[in-house]
Amino acid sequence: MVPDNGRAPPCHLPHPRSRPAPVLRPFPAFGFRAPCLPPALRRPARRRPLPLFRSPLLPRSSFPGMAKLYFRFAAMNAGKSTALLQAAHNYEERGMRVALFTAAHDERSGRGVIGSRLGLSRGAATFGPETRFERAALPADIACLLIDEAQFLTPEQVGQLHRMAHVDGLPVLCYGLRGDFRGEAFPGSARLLTLADELEEMKTICACGRKASMNMRIDEQGRRVLHGEQVLIGGNDRYRAVCPSCFYADDGVDPARAPGLFG
Numbered sequence: 438m439v440p441d442n443g444r445a446p447p448c449h450l451p452h453p454r455s456r457p458a459p460v461l462r463p464f465p466a467f468g469f470r471a472p473c474l475p476p477a478l479r480r481p482a483r484r485r486p487l488p489l490f491r492s493p494l495l496p497r498s499s500f501p502g503m504a505k506l507y508f509r510f511a512a513m514n515a516g517k518s519t520a521l522l523q524a525a526h527n528y529e530e531r532g533m534r535v536a537l538f539t540a541a542h543d544e545r546s547g548r549g550v551i552g553s554r555l556g557l558s559r560g561a562a563t564f565g566p567e568t569r570f571e572r573a574a575l576p577a578d579i580a581c582l583l584i585d586e587a588q589f590l591t592p593e594q595v596g597q598l599h600r601m602a603h604v605d606g607l608p609v610l611c612y613g614l615r616g617d618f619r620g621e622a623f624p625g626s627a628r629l630l631t632l633a634d635e636l637e638e639m640k641t642i643c644a645c646g647r648k649a650s651m652n653m654r655i656d657e658q659g660r661r662v663l664h665g666e667q668v669l670i671g672g673n674d675r676y677r678a679v680c681p682s683c684f685y686a687d688d689g690v691d692p693a694r695a696p697g698l699f700g
């Protein structure tokens with residue numbers, strides 16, 4: 438339509454030859470692609486993967502699968518308590534709070550005290566066979582649970598700690614002996630070796646230079662004790678960490694007439 442003045446209106450559309458050429462962007466799979474691809478050829482938007490399984494019974498505030506039950510075991514005098522105190526310090530250095538437990542009947546450093554042979558010591562809550570480990574009974578703001586003398590846990594308590602790690606999302610670090618002076622497992626250690634998500638052997642050496650993995654109980658004359666109660670609290674005066682060769686060295690000798698290995 439021509440206006441009244443007889444002139445054509447100004448055209449604002451650019452001439453086809455004056456349009457800039459389309460920019461070709463690199464596309465990894467196809468080299469270059471045109472700016473506008475039909476929807477069927479476009480790369481689909483990235484989606485977050487869905488969890489394979491989420492129980493409706495688990496609280497959404499927890500992170501199941503993130504926390505673990507750890508068992509760090511060794512023979513005696515390998516530095517387990519020192520490592521526990523170091524782990525607690527590492528958490529607290531980062532502004533996180535921890536809860537410490539030790540066996541109630543282990544009073545070598547005092548009741549409710551975790552002591553290391555290097556001279557460090559620290560107070561801790563105590564557990565006995567009657568203790569029940571539940572998340573609700575612990576402070577809400579702790580980031581980790583550390584347990585010394587974990588060989589004295591009952592198998593049921595280890596089950597509670599395993600549940601606490603995986604249902605409540607609280608990491609649990611247990612430090613303890615694997616076996617007793619007869620070479621038999623403590624019930625709690627056997628359960629820990631079965632359930633723990635991560636096992637770590639802390640190493641120490643025998644007097645002969647080999648790796649010490651056994652605990653030898655000795656009497657006042659330094660002779661090996663073969664029989665007795667599984668639990669007898671004592672330190673360097675009653676126990677030695679030895680290698681298996683030294684553990685069985687005087688097997689054929691009458692203990693009453695055996696020379697003292699550690700006089």
Ligand SMILES: [Zn+2]
Pocket residue numbers: 643644645646647679680681682683684
């Ligand atoms: Zn040895």
